[in-house]
Amino acid sequence: MRVLVTGAGGFVGRHLVARLTEKGNDVVPVPREWFGGPPRPGSAVPAHGVATSLWRGCDAVVHLAGLIPRGGALDEADVLRVNVEGTRRIAQAAVDLAIPRIVFVSTASVHGSGGVTPLVETDPIAPANLYARSKALAETAFWEALGPARASGVVLRPTPIFGDGGHGPVALLTKLARLPVPLPFASVGGHRSIISIDSVVDILELCLTGPHSGTFLIANDEPLRAGDIIAATRQGLGRSPMLFDLPEALLAGAARLAGRAGQWEAMTQPFLVNTDRIKRETGWQAGPTSRQRLRAMSAAGGS
CATH class of the missing domain: 3.90.25 (UDP-galactose 4-epimerase; domain 1)
Known part of the structure; x- marks a missing residue:
């Protein structure tokens, strides 16, 4: 299987790439500038257009990348541009190239600060901070981009990953x-x-190879x-x-x-x-x- 992964160098991405590679899959990491993130020093990858030759022949896309605002270091416009519009671009490219499976990792915090009653996927969206709000908007952008191809999409809402x-x-x-x-x-x-990184990777593998679609809260x-x-x-x-x-x-x-x-x-x-x-x-x-x-x-x- 050929899998394109955004955020391949991040916490979840490193573990997922290692697992997929170990099992003989072909992993294509996506540079962050392709979905609107700041380019890495010395990068020669153009910041326009995500539909490149690297995408062709892919069986699936896993979109992990995003900006996490910490301590006010990131401008709100940058967070929304990368997390929302970047997700839209990735999803649209997957649809344009007829890639049969795309998985987007969001966050359970789109539901707000929680409480003593366990949340379910149909509970109201009530993000309490910029990051959660950007992920909630990104989910909407993801499904809008997929349109009639919704059956190819999965959104995961993990609790804190350890x-x-x-x-x-x-x-x-x-x-x-x-x-x-x-x-x-x-x-x-x-x-x-909470959920372990091994469980997250197990679920990602399951979503990449199965017919499942929709939105899922995940935790151990x-x-x-x-x-x-x-x-x-x-x-x-x-x-x-x-x-x-x-x-x-x-x-x-x-x-x-x-x-x-x-x-x-x-x-x-x-x-x-x-x-x-x-x-x-x-x-x-x-x-x-x-x-x-x-x-x-x-x-x-x-x-």
Whole structure:
């Protein structure tokens, strides 16, 4: 199978390319300037037109690339141009070239900040930040570009992804877990759905080779609290959890003073998703739980 991958050098992209290559597939990485991103230094790839000879003969496209605004470093117009219009261009090129399968990785955060009731795919779209809003708009652009070819498309909405080389709230907690000190997270925050990078790659493979289409929320079984993530990581390292309690308001205040209010919310606010649809329609089996995968990852030396 010949698969074109945008964002091949990113966290998910590196793992997907390695898996596809290992299984004998031909992977075509797409430079980011082809979908509106800033060119890499020294790049000689033209910034116009995505329908090039490299696309011809492809069996599928996986669109992973996008801009993540952190700390106000990116202009809103740039984020929307790359994440929304870039997605439209990629989808339109796939349609123009009659590529039979295109998978777009969005985010579960298009549904907002979540809560204690598990989200389903038909719940309202209510993005709470620029990145989530750009992904919600990108989903609309994706389906608009596919038009009558909707049956060729899949949109995945992952919860926070963890694994070797990952970033984000779970990576921060696993990094904290490696410190040889007790931590005040024994009963902090609500349960959050998360997903391992191996599970994401498994699902991408399934979507590339199966007839499935539509939008799917994805997560591993067993949502965890921040303290659970730390405890599982330490258990994988052969250590005790070493967790204790402090008032949650005190910890939240400290996070605000440190300019980390957003990260604190991402680690502690309840966010649950229902994965019945992807299991029912694709046959995906979730396998080991989030806790089991965290233990195995830390035991193997992953981050």
